[in-house]
Amino acid sequence: MLTHHLQDDDVAAIEAVADELSRRYDTVESTEFQAESRLYADELPRRVRRALHEYRSTEKSGILVVSGLSVDDAALGETPADRRHKPVPSTSLRQDIAFYLIANLLGDPIGWATQQDGFIMHDVYPVQGFEHEQIGWGSEETLTWHTEDAFHPLRTDYLGLMCLRNPDGVETTACDIADVVLDDETREVLSQERFRILPDDAHRIAGGQAGDESARERELRERSRQRVASAMESPEPVAVLFGDPDAPYLRIDPHYMQGVQGEAEQQALDTIGAAIDDAMSGVVLSPGDIVFIDNYRVVHGRKPFRARFDGTDRWLRRLNVARDLRKSREARLAAHTRVIY
Numbered sequence: 491m492l493t494h495h496l497q498d499d500d501v502a503a504i505e506a507v508a509d510e511l512s513r514r515y516d517t518v519e520s521t522e523f524q525a526e527s528r529l530y531a532d533e534l535p536r537r538v539r540r541a542l543h544e545y546r547s548t549e550k551s552g553i554l555v556v557s558g559l560s561v562d563d564a565a566l567g568e569t570p571a572d573r574r575h576k577p578v579p580s581t582s583l584r585q586d587i588a589f590y591l592i593a594n595l596l597g598d599p600i601g602w603a604t605q606q607d608g609f610i611m612h613d614v615y616p617v618q619g620f621e622h623e624q625i626g627w628g629s630e631e632t633l634t635w636h637t638e639d640a641f642h643p644l645r646t647d648y649l650g651l652m653c654l655r656n657p658d659g660v661e662t663t664a665c666d667i668a669d670v671v672l673d674d675e676t677r678e679v680l681s682q683e684r685f686r687i688l689p690d691d692a693h694r695i696a697g698g699q700a701g702d703e704s705a706r707e708r709e710l711r712e713r714s715r716q717r718v719a720s721a722m723e724s725p726e727p728v729a730v731l732f733g734d735p736d737a738p739y740l741r742i743d744p745h746y747m748q749g750v751q752g753e754a755e756q757q758a759l760d761t762i763g764a765a766i767d768d769a770m771s772g773v774v775l776s777p778g779d780i781v782f783i784d785n786y787r788v789v790h791g792r793k794p795f796r797a798r799f800d801g802t803d804r805w806l807r808r809l810n811v812a813r814d815l816r817k818s819r820e821a822r823l824a825a826h827t828r829v830i831y
């Protein structure tokens with residue numbers, strides 16, 4: 491795991507840029523903000539750009555923690571109780587902007603039409619009624635480790651989580667494939683395209699459909715619905731390990747791979763599952779901390795916790811970041827839009 495602790499003058503410089511942008515935009519969901527965010531990201535202090543650039547280009551570690559940003563807990567207000575709560579301006583606007591710009595150094599933040607109403611920046615906090623679910627609104631069950639959106643060919647390259655509050659020190663779990671010990675035979679089996687991954691619940695619980703959508707939007711939404719339906723029926727076989735055989739990437743989500751494998755495949759999955767459990771580590775985020783997780787190398791999850799539901803619960807902001815937006819162009823409405831259907 492790499493850590494980059496921001497120096498005081500770098501924090502001041504980041505906050506100055508965030509302040510400037512927060513006077514012009516009241517949300518990072520603004521298309522105009524997203525269109526010029528890279529420009530401002532390029533103006534962040536060189537030490538910050540270097541840390542993100544090295545993480546991205548050398549792949550020395552799959553996990554990078556950036557710490558040092560501040561969060562004014564009182565100004566934040568209560569942790570929302572309702573997942574539809576999206577105030578504009580966001581009470582964490584300055585933190586959102588800083589987070590977005592730093593994430594922008596790795597690529598372009600993307601969202602999903604099927605997740606959190608197509609928002610680019612997601613919220614993660616416990617919601618009543620979802621305590622036992624395997625999604626960001628859950629709490630009481632261990633969020634089983636997984637590759638984010640493992641079933642999807644356009645899944646994110648990086649997952650970014652910024653902590654706004656974490657009063658009970660709930661641990662985000664993470665394991666880098668580089669730390670996983672596997673025998674050659676299992677490695678060989680896992681490198682073959684014979685594993686099936688079902689779409690996860692976050693994509694099955696589709697957001698509401700807008701009444702005034704364009705024909706193109708309807709077409710993309712329909713295609714996405716069909717993709718999820720067909721992946722539910724018969725997921726296309728994929729390899730769990732891929733890329734460089736000596737330093738592979740991985741794609742795995744055991745919870746959504748249950749009951750759809752052959753015997754040999756399940757055995758290989760059980761073996762790597764146990765090996766990942768053995769190598770599992772984690773990070774407890776404090777307010778202002780950002781963790782970037784390389785979704786091609788690191789599986790992540792969350793330890794269970796007892797939610798308070800009193801406005802003081804753990805609250806994270808989440809971004810998915812694509813290295814190459816063009817890969818998803820046919821599933822997006824326009825070159826400048828960031829939502830994948």
Ligand SMILES: [Fe+2]
Pocket residue numbers: 636637638790
């Ligand atoms: Fe996740």
